[in-house]
Amino acid sequence: MMKKPTSSYIFWTGMLLLFVPGLLHAYLLMPFPGSQNIEAIKLCYYLEKIILPLRIAGALVILWYLIKYFTNNRRWGKIVKVTILVLGLSSFYITDFAFKASTMFEEPKTIKFADAVANKVPESYIVLGVVRNGVAKAYPLVYLGYHHKVQDNVGDLPVLVTYCTMCRTGRVYSPVIDGKRQTFRLVGARHYNAIIEDESTGTWWYQATGEAAVGPMQGSYLKELPYEQSSLGAWLNKHPGSLILQPDGHFKSDYDDLKDYDVKQAVDRDSTIKNKDSLIRKSWILGVIIDKQPKAYDWRKLTKTCLLNDRLGTTPLLISLEDDDHTFHVFSRQVNGKTLTFKQDTTGRFTDNETASTWNWEGKCISGASKGRQLAVVQAYQEYWHSWQHFHPGTLFWK
Template sequence: MNRFLLYFLISIVLLIALELLSVYFIMPFPGSQLGLDADDPSQASLGRVELAYWLHTNIGWLRLVGLLFLFYPAFRLLVKPVRKWYRYVAGGLLLLYSVVLYMVNQEMMADQLFKQPIHKRVVPMSENKIPLDKLVIGFESVGQATAYPLQLIGYHHQVRDTVGSQPIMVTYCTVCRTGRVFSPLVRGQADEFRLVGMDHFNAMFEDKRTGTWWRQATGEAVVGPLRGQAILDLPARQMTLGEWAAEHPNTRVLQADPAFADEFERMKSYDRGLSKGKLTRRDSASWQPKSWIIGVEQAGFTTAYDWNELQKKRVLNDVVGGEPLVLTMAPDSASFGAWNRRVGTQVLTFRYANRQLMDEETHSVWTWRGHCTAGPLAGKRLAPMRRAYQEFWHSWRSFHLDTKRFNKP
């Protein structure tokens, strides 16, 4: 083989590999993300993320060096008399590299696969078109409430909004089933974020000012200048739109952007865990990687609760981080609540019988929302537990390595 063709082949293969590797470790390609049963996946995958970040930040000069090495053998193949098929091979590989360069930096970029709303519409309930049985992430600030349907934010991955004069960043990762609302302030300044990829199947965002990569499930900066810091996780709740609207009659609701009708259609069964894709489809058995759980965090302690058990028993009593907790299931079997069982100096124990939620200490009757409607404690309300999320079991255990499993040794 002509030595200049050999040099050309080596250079072009290295360039193609460079482009592919720059996205391979942070996108769901075969083998790019660690298995769900890794002993310490959040740390084991970090080396791959660090490599991806290094390639991301150095891709410019690496690409330039590769092109310089490519230039000389390409020039010799063009000006020197060589076999015609040498030039055909070289031309074909250059075309292949051009295609890879375009695909990697346009079509395969996370923020191009999952785009932000073009025409964002947030309307009052009187103008709402979202069905009441759809799950939403609800957020309230200074008396103003807004609901963000999972079917919509699951595609967008993030939606920026202002609620009660507070700027927020509503995020969702369908592969982890994690809904989070963050303050977009970084070091006290509002910043812009773009979806850059994933870390062990969880979405990552890159801030515009420093280029740091942030993990969606925890708000923690995993690589970059601000590594180790975290953006503020704001309290939000997940339930059906009907239940959210019953609590907040004046709520606003995010509407579907017509520009993404096809994408939303593919997400229509996600709420119920019936997605066709294996990365987003629910495992109906308990404690499997794709099983639904409720994860609760309190004072640095975490516990996971089986969604199937809560649906069956309707109420679960526990203690997390020294605080007495009760999880409640709404009549629709899709909405849930997490509440502190302490009322004044008294800690209550709840049971569900005869389709009623009652406490054993006073036999008062309560709603799943933590409101007492009858009995000695009528008019009392349970305080919400701030950090309670529904998500896939693999996600919660990946980023909460010391978590306990309720009713499990």
């Protein structure tokens, strides 16, 4: 008696179409071992667009197989195929929920702010601060670090306040593209940096640089907005009327997972590293970019220096850390065409050698010949060394 064909290759083709694209997509967009070092953002982008059609095709192929050939299998063949199919279906939980960025890191359910009187956030927490026409708002890193982004307004200014804990990158962007305010979703991560997508064009943007990596806007950049990173206490000293983002009680355990993230380096948590001044992947650096030339400063060495007169290209820089060792400032040292050289005095303020004037942490001269003058602020970033190196190739390094 001739054996009826089982045509198993049809079953396995259907399984391949139904499950593999989703698993590959999840693997490449989450920080699984080896996944983030692959240049695969375009693959991820186009794969996401064809996953559903492939799944439909795969489901139809499997259905066809089950109707026409499944009964031809022997008992163990049926058990194996049913088991594999059940396991495959369970993978939908992994690809479409468990490792889906937008469900792992939800948007705040309520965005609530409080003034300094009603505030419940400890002043030791590090914040990203934004000011617009006299309105100041502070966004604590431990909350941003879980949510990755908060879409808000500072006064009349729409803002997209972002943070990626894998890179230690805080950035504030305008969510307006071609005159239209966008809503952004968290897609996943590439090169350990968050990828966000705007609603209208479907473009994928790197959080660390604001660059459109793939999609209709590829090659363009989100408009970066100025911000400061400081301890909440230092921020309130400068902006006592600031509003502070309060924690959303729905995510308390997620915030607790980031305890001390904002103030303690990974190198200090690693007992195997004897020399805590070693430069490792997650060492903090302070980064500056002038005329497209990036430069990095070892954070641990800056905390020992506190104040540094430096130069990047033709721009003389003043880099300073406040007494809390977390609030940093970068200014241009050029005032009225003259380059000033600074030193810190016993009060914690700093003076310049050329005019013997005294300046505060806002870069404003409060006494002396230059009283009333303002140092130009240079946008600076605190970041992990591995991230700064990757997104700013050719960076200089201060030693």
